[in-house]
Amino acid sequence: MMRILVTGGAGFIGSNLAAALLKDSRVGAVRVLDNLSTGSKENLEALFPDGRFEWMEGDIRDYDTCLKACNDVQAISHQAALGSVPRSIADPLTTNAVNITGTLNVFTAAKESGIKRIVYAASSSTYGDHPALPKKEENIGNPLSPYAVTKYVNELYAGVYAALYGLEPIGLRYFNIFGPRQNPRGPYAAVIPLFVKALLNNEAPVINGDGQHSRDFTFVDNAVAANIQALFAANKAAVNQVYNIACGAQTSLLELFNLLKTAAGSALMPDFGPARAGDVRHSLADISKAKELLGYDPLVPVNEGLMQTFEWYRSNRRFLGAWGMGNSQ
Known part of the structure; x- marks a missing residue:
């Protein structure tokens, strides 16, 4: 204990x-x-x-x-x-x-x-x-x-x-x-909460670069x-x-946005801005070491996690209140 x-x-x-x-x-x-x-x-x-x-x-x-x-x-x-x-x-x-x-x-x-x-x-x-x-x-x-x-x-x-x-x-x-509880506020918010914010507000999000940057979300x-x-x-x-x-799988920013757009039932298209300084172009993890020595196994794939995340934000109106969406529970 x-x-x-x-x-x-x-x-x-x-x-x-x-x-x-x-x-x-x-x-x-x-x-x-x-x-x-x-x-x-x-x-x-x-x-x-x-x-x-x-x-x-x-x-x-x-x-x-x-x-x-x-x-x-x-x-x-x-x-x-x-x-x-x-x-x-x-x-x-x-x-x-x-x-x-x-x-x-x-x-x-x-x-x-x-x-x-x-x-x-x-x-x-x-x-x-x-x-x-x-x-x-x-x-x-x-x-x-x-x-x-x-x-x-x-x-x-x-x-x-x-x-x-x-x-x-x-x-x-x-x-x-x-995932849930990721801070959607402030100038340095992560990309997924910002995409969700835009979709729930019916506003086009800004993607830095051409949208082909990929990450192991x-x-x-x-x-x-x-x-x-x-x-x-x-x-x-x-x-x-x-x-x-990580999950050992690549997802581009455009693919990510399209998955969230499907969850939202939206037809929005993103706007594109300049690429951010200090960003790497692509990222993908080899997770074999964590599997071997820690017994790590990513049980929730990206698409399932995105659906859970979107529904959590949509359901937690109090958390979204700072986005100007009201304070209903």
Whole structure:
């Protein structure tokens, strides 16, 4: 009956993970640490009545906060980060402070608290300009954004802390995770919530570039399952490793929009804008390593995940209220 700390647990992936952990019989309590800069307590409202849920508001950039969060904890899922390539280009200093200094604080607090297992959110952006497809964990190129630099540094620190201090870090390189609770607001919102927003408002979305950019889009339930498998992995060969967490399938932005358009019953056509700086053209994961060492198996394919996601947004009018669609339940 472990007490698990989830940093960034009020965010998109973290809140889904916290909810799933509370349903796991091996988990005695879940403590969430979040500064609410990009997350929201709304994402956790169903968990507050659970006596095994612990809320802690604080910032991973503060080391003492991280130490307090690690008190009486047996494992950590480190999801807290400042995401988005465009945001990192606009504000590299804050991205560095949160993603590098914050992660170093979490790793060090874990070391000082005697916590061994840390599962941390890595990123497919680490592959940078390496041209080979599918992406294999050992083949990375030059990073194309400050965000990519920070996520690679996290991996380097994880390796050093494993070698020097005996930590058991496991990095999960996420490939374009999507699903319910993904923040649709703000200038750096992910593409799927923005497409859904446009379709529900009957407005043409903007696609950056020609629409042929492709990604290995991955439903959030698959990422949650990977985190739980990594937290409880008994195979010592699985620790101090990084893994691709994806579906192993490519979907272009145009294909993605057309799938969502079908779900919406819409005839809208997108508008096209300039390609974004720092974006790679194509991304596709080789997930064989995660399958072999973690037992990872993406059970929800992209098309099914998109249908679930669209219906969740359509049903949660309160979440959509910030889009000017009213506050009905």
